[in-house]
Amino acid sequence: MAESYRDLLVWQRSIQLSLAIYRLTIGFPKEELFGLTSQIRRAGVSVASNIAEGHGRLSTGEYRQFLGMARGSNAEIETQLVIAKELGYGNTQVLNEAEGLAGEVGKMLNALLKRL
Numbered sequence: 001m002a003e004s005y006r007d008l009l010v011w012q013r014s015i016q017l018s019l020a021i022y023r024l025t026i027g028f029p030k031e032e033l034f035g036l037t038s039q040i041r042r043a044g045v046s047v048a049s050n051i052a053e054g055h056g057r058l059s060t061g062e063y064r065q066f067l068g069m070a071r072g073s074n075a076e077i078e079t080q081l082v083i084a085k086e087l088g089y090g091n092t093q094v095l096n097e098a099e100g101l102a103g104e105v106g107k108m109l110n111a112l113l114k115r116l
Helices: 009-025 030-055 060-087 092-115
Strands: none
Touching: 009 030, 009 060, 009 092, 030 060, 060 092
């Protein structure tokens, strides 16, 4: 197991995802501030946070539980990105970047869960 969660490529990618989400949501309409904007930002922060917290736990079972929560938040992001795209919110290039990162993070979380 990695010595630090910061060494995990999945954590590094999830940080990139969170940053992409923040860049994307800057362009969302102001009336979405307490709706889709806050929802997707919260989920974006949750993925990396759950990976880090799970890595810091004492048992593999707890680690798996937190990785499962990260996976759930990532699925939430993927869904919210579809909604944003359908509504025409945000910069298309940044939205596509976020979608790609979310897909990559999802695959990496699945692979890590299988290894544990």
